[in-house]
Amino acid sequence: MSDIAATGEMQGARRIGIGVRVVLVLGALTVIEYAIAIAEPPGQLPLIFAIALAKAVPILIYFMHVNQIWGGEHS
Amino acid sequence: MTAVGHAAHGVHEAPAKRLGINRLGLWFFILSESILFVGLLMVRFSLLGTYIHEELSQLIGLMITVILLASSFTAYQAERSMARGDLGATKRNLLITLGLGTVFIAGVAFEWHEALEAFPPSTVFGSVFFTMTGVHVFHVLTGLVMLAIVHRRVRRHETTSTDSWPVEASVKYWHFVDVAWVFFYPALYLIS
Amino acid sequence: MSILKGIVGGILGYLLGAALVTSIRAATGAEPWDFEVATMGAYLPTVVGWLLGVGVWEYWARPWFGREAKPYTTVGWRRYFNFDTDHKVIGIQYLVSFLFLFFLAGLFAMVMRWELMNPGRDILTPSSYNGFMSLHGTMMVFVAVAAIVGAFGNYIVPIMIGADDMAFPKLNALSYWLVPVVVAFLTASFLVGGYDTGWTGYAPLSVTTRTGALFFNLAFLTLGLSSIVGAINFLTTVHKMRAPGMTWSRLPIFVWSIYVTSWLSLIFTQFIALAMLMVVFARTLGMAFFEAAAGGDPLLYQNVFWFYSHPAVYIMILPAFGVTLEILSHFSRKPLFAYKWAVGGMIGIAAMSAFVWAHHMFTSGMPDVLLKPFLASTELISIPTGLIMLSALGTIWQGRLRLHVPMLFALGVVFNFLFGGITGVFLADAPLDIQLHDTYFVVAHFHYVILGGGIFGLFAAVYYWFPKMTGRMMNETLGKVHFWWMIIGFNFTFMPMFWIGMNGMNRRISDYVPNLGGTNRMISLAGFFLGMSFVIFLWNYIYSWWRGADAPSNPWGATTLEWMTSSPPPLENFDVIPEVVGGPYTYGDKSAKHAILEPRL
Numbered sequence: 001m002s003d004i005a006a007t008g009e010m011q012g013a014r015r016i017g018i019g020v021r022v023v024l025v026l027g028a029l030t031v032i033e034y035a036i037a038i039a040e041p042p043g044q045l046p047l048i049f050a051i052a053l054a055k056a057v058p059i060l061i062y063f064m065h066v067n068q069i070w071g072g073e074h075s
Numbered sequence: 076m077t078a079v080g081h082a083a084h085g086v087h088e089a090p091a092k093r094l095g096i097n098r099l100g101l102w103f104f105i106l107s108e109s110i111l112f113v114g115l116l117m118v119r120f121s122l123l124g125t126y127i128h129e130e131l132s133q134l135i136g137l138m139i140t141v142i143l144l145a146s147s148f149t150a151y152q153a154e155r156s157m158a159r160g161d162l163g164a165t166k167r168n169l170l171i172t173l174g175l176g177t178v179f180i181a182g183v184a185f186e187w188h189e190a191l192e193a194f195p196p197s198t199v200f201g202s203v204f205f206t207m208t209g210v211h212v213f214h215v216l217t218g219l220v221m222l223a224i225v226h227r228r229v230r231r232h233e234t235t236s237t238d239s240w241p242v243e244a245s246v247k248y249w250h251f252v253d254v255a256w257v258f259f260y261p262a263l264y265l266i267s
Numbered sequence: 268m269s270i271l272k273g274i275v276g277g278i279l280g281y282l283l284g285a286a287l288v289t290s291i292r293a294a295t296g297a298e299p300w301d302f303e304v305a306t307m308g309a310y311l312p313t314v315v316g317w318l319l320g321v322g323v324w325e326y327w328a329r330p331w332f333g334r335e336a337k338p339y340t341t342v343g344w345r346r347y348f349n350f351d352t353d354h355k356v357i358g359i360q361y362l363v364s365f366l367f368l369f370f371l372a373g374l375f376a377m378v379m380r381w382e383l384m385n386p387g388r389d390i391l392t393p394s395s396y397n398g399f400m401s402l403h404g405t406m407m408v409f410v411a412v413a414a415i416v417g418a419f420g421n422y423i424v425p426i427m428i429g430a431d432d433m434a435f436p437k438l439n440a441l442s443y444w445l446v447p448v449v450v451a452f453l454t455a456s457f458l459v460g461g462y463d464t465g466w467t468g469y470a471p472l473s474v475t476t477r478t479g480a481l482f483f484n485l486a487f488l489t490l491g492l493s494s495i496v497g498a499i500n501f502l503t504t505v506h507k508m509r510a511p512g513m514t515w516s517r518l519p520i521f522v523w524s525i526y527v528t529s530w531l532s533l534i535f536t537q538f539i540a541l542a543m544l545m546v547v548f549a550r551t552l553g554m555a556f557f558e559a560a561a562g563g564d565p566l567l568y569q570n571v572f573w574f575y576s577h578p579a580v581y582i583m584i585l586p587a588f589g590v591t592l593e594i595l596s597h598f599s600r601k602p603l604f605a606y607k608w609a610v611g612g613m614i615g616i617a618a619m620s621a622f623v624w625a626h627h628m629f630t631s632g633m634p635d636v637l638l639k640p641f642l643a644s645t646e647l648i649s650i651p652t653g654l655i656m657l658s659a660l661g662t663i664w665q666g667r668l669r670l671h672v673p674m675l676f677a678l679g680v681v682f683n684f685l686f687g688g689i690t691g692v693f694l695a696d697a698p699l700d701i702q703l704h705d706t707y708f709v710v711a712h713f714h715y716v717i718l719g720g721g722i723f724g725l726f727a728a729v730y731y732w733f734p735k736m737t738g739r740m741m742n743e744t745l746g747k748v749h750f751w752w753m754i755i756g757f758n759f760t761f762m763p764m765f766w767i768g769m770n771g772m773n774r775r776i777s778d779y780v781p782n783l784g785g786t787n788r789m790i791s792l793a794g795f796f797l798g799m800s801f802v803i804f805l806w807n808y809i810y811s812w813w814r815g816a817d818a819p820s821n822p823w824g825a826t827t828l829e830w831m832t833s834s835p836p837p838l839e840n841f842d843v844i845p846e847v848v849g850g851p852y853t854y855g856d857k858s859a860k861h862a863i864l865e866p867r868l
Contacts, residue, residue, distance in 0.1 A: 019155065023148040030144065034137055037265035045125060048261045055257045063151050063250045069102055092507070096434045100503040103533060107495050110537040114571065118541070122556065122564055199562040202554035206545065224331050233333050 022062045029055050094240060101244055105251045108214070112255045115210060116262055119203050127267040128200045130193035132186060136264040139182035140256065146175035147253040150222075150246045157243075160236040162229060169226040169242075172249065176219045183212050204263065211259055214252045221245040269349050273321030273444070277451075280316025284309025303481050307551040310485055314448055321444050322350020327437050350444060352436035355835065357443045358422025359736060362729070364446055365414035366808075369722070370801060372406035375399045377798050380791040386781045396777035398461030398479070402453065405466040405483060409449065409490055411721045412579060413497075415586035416532075417443070419728045420501060420525040422736055426829040427519050429510025429847060429862065431839035434503040438496055445493035449486045456482030465775055467576070470557035470568035474549045481550055484543040491536045491543070494582075498532035501525055510828075510862070512847035517861075519827045519851040520596075520603055520610070524589020527613045531578045531585075531620065538575035542568060569631055573624035581620050583717055584684075585613055587724025588655050591680045594731055595659055597825040598674035599666025602852035609658035615651030623648055629697050630704045638697040645695035652688060656681070671823065672746035676727030679754050683719025687712060690765065705775070708768030711761045719757060726753075726804070733811070734818030738834045741815060745807040749800055756797030763790050826861050827851050842866075 033051045036044050060066040149171045156164035187205070194201040225245045228234040234241045288308030293299040319328065325337040341349045346356050347363075378399050382391045391399065425433055433439045456462055462479035464472050468487075473480045505518075505526045518526075545568070548554040555561035557568050596603040603609065625633060625641040659681050668674065690712040694700050703709060726749075733741050764772075767786050772779050779787065821830040832841050845862045853859035 019148060019151045022151075023144065026144045026147075027141070030137075030140060033261060033265060034133075037133075037261070037267075040267075045266050048265050049258075052258050052261050056254045059147060059250055059254050059257070063147060064247050064254075068098055096503055096507045099506055100435055100438075100499055103499040103502050107499065107533045107537060110534055111541060114538050114541040114574075118545070118556070118567065118571065121567060121570070122562075196548070197553045197555055197561065199555045199558075202548070202556050202563070205552075206548060206554065210544075228331070228333070231333055233330075 018062055022058045025058060026055055090238070097240055097244065101247060105248070108251070109255065111210065112258065115207050116258065119207060119262055122199055123203055125266045126200065127264065128194045128204070130189075131204075131264060132189060133264060135182055135186045136260060139179050139186075140260045142175050142179050142182065143253050143256050146172045146179070147250050149175065150249045154239075154242055154246045157229075157236055157239045162232070162235070165242065166226060166229055169222055169229065173219060173222055173226065176215055176222070176249075180212060180215060180219075183208055207259055207263060211252070211255060214255065218245065218249045218252050221248060269320070269322050269325075270447075273317045273447075276320025277313050277317035277448075280312035280314070281306075281309045283316075284312035287312075301551075303478055304551045306481060306485075307547055310488075314445070314489065317448055318441065318444060323441065323444075326350055326352070350440050352432070352440045353838065354421050354425050354433045354436065354439060355736070355840075357439050358418050358420075360443050361413070361417030361421060361446070362419075362736075364443075364450075365410050365417065366729075368406050368450065369410045369414070369725075370805070372403050372410065373798055373801065375403035375406070377795060379403065380794040382777050383779070384788050384791040386779055386784050386787075388778070391777055393777045394463060395461070397463035397465075397775065398457075400775055401462050401465050401483070402457065405486070406453065407717070408466050408579075408583075411583035411717050412494065413446070413490065414725050415590065415721070415728055416497065416501075416525060416528060416582075417446075419521075419590070419732060420497075420528075420586065423732060423829055424501065424522050424525050425504060425508065426832065426836060426840050427522050427827055428505065428508060428513050429828050429841065429845040430504065430508035431841070432508075433500050434508055435500050439500050442493045442496040442500065445489055445496070449490045449493070452482045452486035452489065456480070456486065467572060468543075468546065469565075469572075470546055470549065471565050473546050473568075474557060481547065484547050484550075488540055488543045488547075491540045494532045494536045498529040498536070501529040502533060505529075510845045510847055512862070514847075516607070517847055517850050519593060520606065521586075521589040521593040523610050524585045524592075524613060527617045528582050528585045531582050531617050535575045535578040535582075535621075538571050539579075542571040542575065545571070566628070566631055566633060569628050570624070573627045574621075577624040577627065578617075578620040580713075580716070581616050583721045584724075585616065587680060587721045587727075588613070590724045590728045590731070591677045592655070592659060592662065593827075594673045594677040594727055595662045595681075596852045596854070597823055597827075598669045598671060598677070599663050600669070600854045601662055601666040602850065602854055603658065604661030604664070605654070605658045606850075606852075608654045612651040612654030612658070615654070616648060619644065619648045619651065626695055626697075626700070629700045642695055642697045646692060649688065649692055649695075656684070656688070669823075671730075672741070672743060672750060673727050673731035673823075675747065675750040676723050676730060679723045679750065680720050680727065683715055683723060683754075683757070686762075687715030687719055690715065703768060705773055706768035707764040707772040707774055710774050711764035711768060714761045714764070719761070723754075726750075729808070731823070732829075733808075734822045735829055735834050735836070737812050737815070738818050739811055739815030740818045740822060741811040742807050745803055749803045749807065752800035752803065753797065756793055756800055759793035760790055760797050763793075826853050828862055831862060831864050 029051050033048055033055075036047055036051070041047070149168045153165050153168035153172060156162075156168060187208070190201065190204060194204065196202055196205050222245050225234060225241045228241060285305035285308065288305045289299050292301065292304070326339065327336065329336045339349075339351065341351065346353070347360055351357065351360075378391070379396065382389050382396055421433070421439065425431070456479035459478045459482065462468075462473075462477055462483050464476060464480055464483070468480065468483060473484070505522060509518075545554070545556045549556055549558075555563045557563050557565045559565060592603055592609060622644045623641060625637060626645045629638060629641075663678075663681075690708070694703060694709065694712055730741060730746055733739070763786050767783050767790070768774075770783060772783050772787075818834045820833050822834075823830070828845055828847075829836070831845065841864065843864055843866045845864050847862045849859050849861050851861055853861050
């Protein structure tokens with residue numbers, strides 16, 4: 001019994017790890033996004049939207065478990 | 076037949092099946108709502124191109140964006156703690172999420188206050204700005220109401236880890252509101 | 268009783284919202300009372316108050332706050348006036364409500380035809396004519412959007428797929444109980460003087476015109492909400508609630524039509540919400556979306572509006588196609604011809620419907636370079652539509668036709684839609700459309716599609732499923748009289764409209780050049796004749812429900828699942844869960860079976 005509980009605990013711990021990683025990536029991308037907007041390099045529009053997309057995808061996958069739509073139960 | 080039998084309606088279906096149904100329904104709802112945000116983006120670009128009013132406060136924009144992203148993280152933590160059966164951590168994380176969401180709304184309210192002087196709704200930029208942020212804040216508000224109800228339920232042990240759907244649903248909706256802002260933030264503040 | 272609570276809740280909600288808005292205005296130093304701004308602010312509290320009062324609180328929301336939900340104790344006919352989650356109750360609520368709306372809007376059409384009998388002014392001022400025209404259009408569009416889906420989608424689809432109810436019964440009740448709000452807002456618009464924008468509500472007129480337009484916007488917004496909630500429910504139901512063995516290729520074509528329609532509602536209805544929101548904000552907050560002088564764009568409204576409203580045409584017609592194909596197969600005693608192509612045609616229509624909207628705007632001053640692509644995409648969409656027509660004809664071909672009333676109406680759909688569809692190709696052609704735009708040619712075209720197709724389909728469905736829904740048979744002879752009366756009246760009313768349209772009769776105006784008087788009089792008389800046909804229907808409908816002969820479980824000898832249970836079906840539809848073992852139309856093969864309904868050991 002303690003084994004199962006321990007496994008559950010470990011999985012939980014690892015997933016929190018994923019959460020931290022995701023939010024760090026989101027923060028970094030936001031900073032980059034902001035820096036691009038300040039610097040105004042040529043072709044910033046597609047770049048900024050690519051970054052927005054890059055932010056949305058991890059939220060969808062890791063926070064919202066989008067895979068569960070096509071049957072991949074995530075939790 | 077009798078309405079009394081009717082009350083028990085749907086009870087006999089397996090919880091796993093019900094969870095699958097609920098999830099799919101919520102995804103359909105999220106898909107539909109995201110179209111509203113896509114429509115608002117289309118309006119924004121068709122009316123204004125990439126124009127941004129220079130008095131729009133970049134600082135507030137960045138701050139509320141970071142706050143909302145952080146609230147998504149705490150919402151995620153709430154869902155994880157719920158799955159672990161740690162109701163204390165769930166409550167704590169839900170409460171932090173509620174707080175961050177409230178700060179977000181306060182930030183927008185402050186910004187509206189400034190914006191009313193700089194670009195009132197009677198200007199085109201003002202129309203687009205107030206409608207986009209307004210529709211988004213409305214979704215934030217509904218999300219907060221849901222989270223508050225769920226928080227109360229968890230606190231009173233009415234939602235437990237055997238039926239954590241209310242937590243999952245409100246958290247998922249909250250992430251969706253965050254994703255919508257991920258696209259609104261650059262469209263409103265960054266491109267020009 | 269629950270309706271009374273709902274009304275109290277709605278009024279309280281309105282007062283609360285209006286008071287809030289007024290006090291905010293007073294605090295900011297603006298003129299405190301402004302009816303339109305107050306109403307805008309009170310919209311949400313009003314709707315929420317009504318819904319909570321009508322049953323959401325008692326049956327649904329109480330557990331959110333740690334209380335016991337009330338059990339559903341209402342029985343008998345009172346259930347139909349209550350917040351009830353049984354899909355069969357909701358289906359009948361939808362049917363009766365929308366038939367009522369249909370007849371009311373039909374009366375408005377009679378008033379309009381009375382005015383148009385003679386050139387010059389008869390009974391209406393130009394402004395009140397436009398008021399009747401707008402309400403007639405709006406209500407009929409609402410009927411066409413929601414009647415078949417709401418009534419038969421709700422009642423029949425769960426039974427057809429062998430489910431005990433919809434996926435979300437409470438949401439289902441919610442989507443119905445938004446309909447009275449729609450009706451209330453339309454009534455309110457009438458009481459404050461109506462609106463003259465037509466159902467399309469083009470800006471900037473809709474921004475500057477009478478207060479009634481605001482209520483029209485709110486009504487449309489509410490109907491959109493109801494559609495979206497319904498669409499989520501149908502999609503989830505068809506995905507998750509199918510009986511064992513009910514694969515996608517065994518779904519009856521009517522289920523497919525509702526499924527595809529629901530995708531359209533789910534995606535595109537958000538655009539009407541957006542269009543209505545922008546107009547409401549422009550009216551009440553002075554927003555400048557459509558104000559060219561401030562840098563806005565009046566065409567923006569048309570783009571957003573038609574981005575919903577063209578797909579909405581398919582939301583109106585696809586369920587009617589589904590009903591038609593369903594009935595044609597059962598009454599021709601043949602499997603549906605080219606089933607997969609018909610399904611593909613529906614999906615093709617749905618997919619292409621996103622790329623044709625600007626054909627409504629050929630004369631709007633949009634860039635000329637866009638005319639050709641929209642001409643081409645619009646004409647291309649007739650290909651999937653043609654697949655459905657071919658499926659209909661192929662099904663009838665060499666069938667053993669049983670000309671019962673539902674079949675007559677289904678054949679009527681095929682006949683009428685041919686004219687509606689072909690004249691649509693004319694209008695898709697930009698050079699021709701520039702001539703015919705805003706004439707009665709357009710009026711005739713869309714009445715052939717929506718009335719000749721959609722509403723004939725609605726009546727086909729009413730006659731077909733009436734025995735299932737009420738347990739009683741409708742009178743066959745009266746039904747046939749109704750059909751012939753209606754189709755003759757219909758064609759004599761709308762066929763001449765093509766002609767007067769080409770001869771310069773403009774739509775949406777109470778007066779016209781004198782030399783069109785004779786034809787207009789003939790159209791009006793035919794219109795009154797058409798209107799009277801519904802008296803027969805109403806008599807037949809009400810009397811049969813009350814005193815009709817008892818219906819057996821399968822009066823038409825049809826093969827789909829809803830005919831394998833009693834009429835009307837028991838609560839949760841089947842005593843045993845059906846097991847589907849074959850396609851839905853098992854004609855011509857005695858050994859074939861659609862489903863087995865046996866208690867399993």
